[in-house]
Amino acid sequence: MAWSHSYGYWNTISSLEKGISSTKSNPKIMPSWIIFGSGALGNALKERIGDNGLQLAAREWLDKPTDFSSQTKALFLAIPDDAIIFSVKKIMKQNITIPIFHCSGVTPLSDISFYPNSGIWYPMQSFKSNSISWKDIPVFWETNNNLLKDVLEMFHKDLQIPNGLMCTSEMRGKYHLGAVFANNFINHQIGLIKEYCDVNGIEVNFFNNMILNTIKTALEGKPFEIQTGPAHRGDKATIEKHLEMLPFDMRKIYKSISDNIAEIKLKESEL
Template identity: 30%
Template sequence: MPTVVLIGTGNVAHHLFRALKENIIQVFGRNEQALREFSESTSTTSSIDELVAADLYLLAVSDDAIKEVSRQFSHVKGLLAHTSGSVPISQLSSERKAVFYPLQTFTFGRDLNFSTIPICLEATNKEDYGILEELANSISKSVYRINTEQRKKLHLAAVFANNFSNHIFQIAMEICEQENVDFDLLKPLIIETINKIEHLNPIDAQTGPAKRNDIQTMQAHLEGLQDPMHKKIYQMLSKSIRKSHEEKL
């Protein structure tokens, strides 16, 4: 089993630490306070000089820190991997570069089952890919070889799938609150929306006034929306649904 030094002490680092506990031989971090939370279970350091030898150095820092932090680890003999969806592999300054990207939204303190989280891997040579793959297979059933271009698109698609859908749910909640209706009433509908796309392509699962071009209902909905931004979103998404279905015909 590959040995791992985890670099970083934030939210993603915490989740990776829980998943890779048996492989991690050291946690490196600048913030000594944050480091203390790891020190019960493994060795920790905030000094580059105390870094131990490992098969893999796993960089769990924010996207804009990757380039800078990776420079400090450019001398390591092991493989250096970042964990970001949007950063190209080329931003790493080590000789042996890799990416170990778990495609999930991580919430502080919320335990996740890693076995169902897709892990997207990239490495610049075959043996290094083997190390990543062994590690990923030990924690997840969904391991994929994904290059930098694909990962960029995946990350962009994830913004729609998570950030934007979540915001749409927030708007739905605000609309309910205007008439003192409990948002919980919509939860079975939201769950069924997801269940449907397990079996159907979203374009075939689409229903509603925009798909039917039911102008009367859409007009009534627009009048019912109080926030001008919500009106614009309603119009834009309805237009986009219409366009998709006209193209499909």
């Protein structure tokens, strides 16, 4: 079962979730929106919604489920992908019928379509940032129930953000993969630069403007056309020197990216 794969996750966060409001609250004063999960997204949603949202310890509630009040408009699952199906089935067994939206970029709507009032609400953003501009976050949503569109409009109003874009599971998955390149991989590359500077005793701040200008220029133009560097010009001698200077784990990354740069240049020259 999906739950078994996520068991380690729930144990890891259980201590963090003890301080979160539990379902022992008086249901008559329960806020409109229920947020399952205490990760970066769950915390960000709770902070944004304020008193109109109730953040629950997902594992705690699923172990001892209680009813939601009639004031509850929807439940948002800000939990790991492999816990989504199990959680929805568990909620369904309690004869709960409120709308449920999962917040995954890759889990298709068909995985939870057995629950009639189901949908997807996926904000394409890393929520570990210190400053989040909610109005600029692309939001992709999907549901087969037209009534749930009105629910999302109310949710977006409370979040004070635009209504987002209706998007199929297939297209959302493509956006999610793009986000891995745009966010996760770029962040990792910058992390490698900082690590390289620390190991070699050089000043990392000297690279800050270069990083910012590179991203700005690439977004404004055609990145492959403005590509420079030893791999682009076929400078094998410099590449070999660089590889000798790097630790083994960074050599693999350097060589893989250099090979890809060279391959793309070759393809463009053949056009």
